[in-house]
Amino acid sequence: MSNRRIQVAALASTPIKGLRVAARSRIMLERGGVRCDRRFYLVDEDARMVNGKQLGALNTVTADLDEREQRLTLTFPGGETIAGAIELGETLQSSFFSRSRPARMLLGPFSSALSEHVGRSLRLVAPADGSAAVDRGEQGAVSLISRASLSSLARVAGKDEIDARRFRMSIEVAGTDPHEEDGWIERELTIGAARIVLHGHVGRCIVTSRHPDSGEVDLATLDHLRAYRSSASTTEPLAFGVYGSVERPGIVHIGDAVEIVQRTPTSW
Numbered sequence: 013m014s015n016r017r018i019q020v021a022a023l024a025s026t027p028i029k030g031l032r033v034a035a036r037s038r039i040m041l042e043r044g045g046v047r048c049d050r051r052f053y054l055v056d057e058d059a060r061m062v063n064g065k066q067l068g069a070l071n072t073v074t075a076d077l078d079e080r081e082q083r084l085t086l087t088f089p090g091g092e093t094i095a096g097a098i099e100l101g102e103t104l105q106s107s108f109f110s111r112s113r114p115a116r117m118l119l120g121p122f123s124s125a126l127s128e129h130v131g132r133s134l135r136l137v138a139p140a141d142g143s144a145a146v147d148r149g150e151q152g153a154v155s156l157i158s159r160a161s162l163s164s165l166a167r168v169a170g171k172d173e174i175d176a177r178r179f180r181m182s183i184e185v186a187g188t189d190p191h192e193e194d195g196w197i198e199r200e201l202t203i204g205a206a207r208i209v210l211h212g213h214v215g216r217c218i219v220t221s222r223h224p225d226s227g228e229v230d231l232a233t234l235d236h237l238r239a240y241r242s243s244a245s246t247t248e249p250l251a252f253g254v255y256g257s258v259e260r261p262g263i264v265h266i267g268d269a270v271e272i273v274q275r276t277p278t279s280w
Contacts, residue, residue, distance in 0.1 A: 018270040020203060021159055022176060022184035025049035027077035027084065028136070029145045030063035030070045032224060033177050038265040041206040041258045045144045045153035046182050048077045052084075052118060053108070053145040054126065054134045059115075060107040061145075062134065064219040068227030069130045086122060088129060096120040103140055109147060114140035150257055151211050155181040156193060156201075157253035164190035165252070169236045177224035178233065179216070181253050185270050193254050194246060200273035205262025214255050215248030 023036040029050045040047040054070075056062050064070050076085045077098075085095040101117040108115075115137035117123075122136045139145055146152055157179055166174045176184050183203065185193070196210050220233040237250045244251065 016187050018185055018187040018272075020183060020264060020266050020268045020270060021186040023264065023266060024177060024180070024182065024184075026075055027051045028075040029053040029061075030067070031086075032071050032074050033180050034074060034076075038263055039182065040261070040263050041154060041203075041208070042261045043153065043258050044150060045146050045258065048079055049182070050145040051077065052136055052138050053115075055104075055106050055115070055137055056135075057133050058107075059104055059135075061109065064222055064227065065217060067130045067132065068222045068229070070126075071222060071224055071227035073126070073129065084118075084120075084122065086125060088125075094121050094125045096122070100138060104135075104137065106137060108145070116140050148212075148255060152255040153258050154183065154208050155214060155253055155255045156183045156185060156210070157181045158188040158190070158193050159184060159186045160188050160190040161193065161252065164240075165233075165236060168240050169231065169233075171231075174231070175224050178220045178222070178231070179214075179253055180219075181214075183264065187270075191244070194244065194251070196254060196272060197247065200259065201256075202269075202271045202273070204264035204268035205260075206258060206264055207260035207262070208256045209259050210254045210256035212255055213246035213248050213251035214253045215246075216250045216252050220252075 023039050024033040025036055025046045026033045027048050054062050072089045074087045082098045084098055085093055087093050099119040101119045103114055103116050106113050106115040118136040127134045162174050162176055200209050221229045221231050223230045
C-alpha cells in the first residue's frame with residue numbers, strides 16, 4: 013500500500029430496512045452490524061419482505077430510533093410524524109429473500125401509517141431472534157464503498173456526481189483509487205476502533221436506479237454498471253462495493269483512519 017491516508021468519509025444507516033438511509037456522524041459496529049441498523053423490516057399480505065425494489069415511496073420516509081427510550085419515530089414527506097414505544101406482538105413466519113424467517117409484529121400505528129403512505133397493506137416486523145435484517149446475515153453485517161468508485165460511475169453515467177445513498181452502504185471511504193476496495197476481499201481492515209473482514213462484492217439490483225429521496229426511477233444504474241463492470245472479477249455480478257463481517261466491535265467516526273492488514277486475498 014502507498015502512504016495515502018484512507019479514511020472514513022461518510023456513514024449511514026436506517027432502523028427500518030427499505031426506508032431512506034440517514035447520514036450518521038458515528039456508528040457502533042457490532043457482530044450483527046451497525047447498532048440499530050435494519051432492526052425492522054416490512055412484509056406484505058403474504059408475509060413476504062418488501063423494500064424499495066417494489067415500493068419506491070418508502071424512500072420518502074425516514075425513521076429514527078431512540079435506543080435508550082425504545083421509541084420509534086417515522087417522518088413522512090409533508091413533515092407529519094408518527095411516534096410510539098417499541099412493543100412486539102405475535103410471531104409470524106416471514107419470507108426474507110426467499111428464506112423462511114420468524115418475525116414479530118411491531119405494535120402501534122406504524123404499519124397502518126406506512127400502508128396508507130404507499131397504498132398497499134404492509135406490516136412492520138422485527139426478526140424474532142433479535143438480529144438485524146441485513147441481506148447476508150453476520151457475514152454481510154457491514155458494507156463499504158469508496159468515493160473514487162462513486163466518481164468513476166458518475167463519469168460513465170455522464171453525471172457530476174452520484175449520491176452514495178443509492179447504494180445504502182454502511183461506510184464510505186476516501187483516499188483510494190476507483191474500485192480499489194475490490195481487491196480487499198478476505199483482507200482485514202481496522203476502521204476506527206473496529207476490525208472487519210471483507211468477504212465479497214455487493215451485486216446490484218434495480219433499487220439503485222431510484223432517487224434516494226423521491227424513490228423515483230431516474231438513473232439507469234444497472235446499465236451503466238453493465239457497460240463498464242461486467243468484465244470485472246467479482247464474487248457477484250454488477251458489483252459495486254463490498255461487504256464483510258465484524259471481527260472486533262467498536263465505534264467508527266467520520267474521519268477515522270482505514271488500515272488494510274497485509275494478507276494475501278483468497279481467489280474467488
